[in-house]
Amino acid sequence: MDPTRDPDPLASRLRGFGTTIFAEMSALAERTGAINLGQGVPDDGPPPEVLDAAIAAIRAGRNQYPPGPGVPALREAVAAHRRRFWGIDLDPDTEVLVTVGATEAIAAAVLALCEPGDEVVAFQPTYDSYGAAVAMAGAQLRPVTLRGPDFALDVDELRDAVTPRTRLLLVNSPHNPTGRVLGDDELTAIADLCVERDLIAVTDEVYEHLVFDGVHRPLSTFPGMAERTLSISSAGKTFSCTGWKVGWATGPAALVAATRTAKQFLTFTAGGPFQEAVAVGLGLDDDVFRARCDALRTRRDVLCAGLERAGFGVRPPASTYFVTADIGPLGADDGVEFCRSLPERCGVVAVPTSVFFDDPRLGARLVRFAYCKDLALLEEAVERLVA
Secondary structure: OOOOOOOOOOOOHHOOOOOHHHHHHHHHHHHHHHEEEEOOOOOOOHHHHHHHHHHHHOOOOOOOOOOOOOOHHHHHHHHHHHHHHHOOOOOOOOOEEEEEEEHHHHHHHHHHHOOOOOEEEEEEEEOOOHHHHHHHHOEEEEEEEEEOOOOOOOOHHHHOOOOOEEEEEEEEEOOOOEEEOOOHHHHHHHHHHHHHHHEEEEEOOOOOOOOOOOOOOOOOHHHOOOOOOEEEEOOOOOOOOOOHHOOEEEHHHHHHHHHHHHHOOOOOOOHHHHHHHHHHHHOHHHHHHHHHHHHHHHHHHHHHHHHHHHOOOOOOOOOOEEEEEOOOOHHHOOHHHHHHHHHHHHEEEEHHHHOOOOOHHHOOEEEEEOOOOOHHHHHHHHHHHOO
16 A cells, blocks of 8 residues: 555545444443433334335335335325425426435435535534535535524524525524524525525425424525425424435425436435335324324423423423533533433433534533433433432
8 A cells, every 4th residue: 555645545525524423322322221312213103004004015015116206106295295284386296306314315415506615504503414415515514503592593694604605505494403493584584695695595394393382484485495495304203214214305396306316326216115105194184293293392391391400401492302401500511521421320311412513612511312202211311310
């Protein structure tokens, strides 16, 4: 081997994206037997109708490659779902693309829409796959911080982050990990900026049906945004089937076609029987969606109340699977060390929110707990934390 060559085989643009904090903390939970509230893996499962549809599709032989853009029944169901809940009309043949979860949809969109050297603006704390997708495209991530305790968007800071090299805004609402649901004033400001600067918006809306307080409004419904927004969602959070990895991207045909071009060389296609099942799920009654949201709201309230009893600073999230807690009232200021010691101290695992910031100091006192767990398990975790 050439002695002058860098011994690290990983491309420089991906350095810094090693083993995720989720893997580290999950391994710690397994080693210590702690209750794992670190990763957002739900304890419940899909509705029985969805499970039955998956089994029926498998038994019916839907086990080979599905069409690259997605099973027609699912593309039609996604279009019907967007019309039913958000009043958005889509052509299922040209404006809907099925992906291997929302993570692939985001990666494919960024790879398809960004040239090397372009800039992507996203809100931080930032879901960890965003930075990696931007790096793989050879682009540059420019974070805009949602500042506590309310994690509000500073519109002036957002405007300042946009430069002549900015290609797209990556907008996550409902927001992971803070649980913020952007309000109409914030979304209007984002839309106005996109129109003014001729930007593309890629929206991550995977928690669209898990909103407890406030109202989720897709950015694509704001003036001037339908023609410049690629909207992304998935079945994993809505139906508690994260392992199925069924997602979708919707929007104007040109943006969907571009994303499909990149996506076909990432996985081509996957999950035929699961696509059939998700199509059934998207057509279920509104009561099914409401009941799953209500059950999660109850779990959120149990965990938030327990964290407050244990002495954490807590602001209940308006959405998602997660609550962000401040360890400052406990006399701690290093979330990473706090989370690494928590399993031994009380048998509970969380993740440090600092890993979602470009400057870890911005989130040093914040940790994230997942509440998409069995209610009895949450109550046991609360008792351990309080004790």
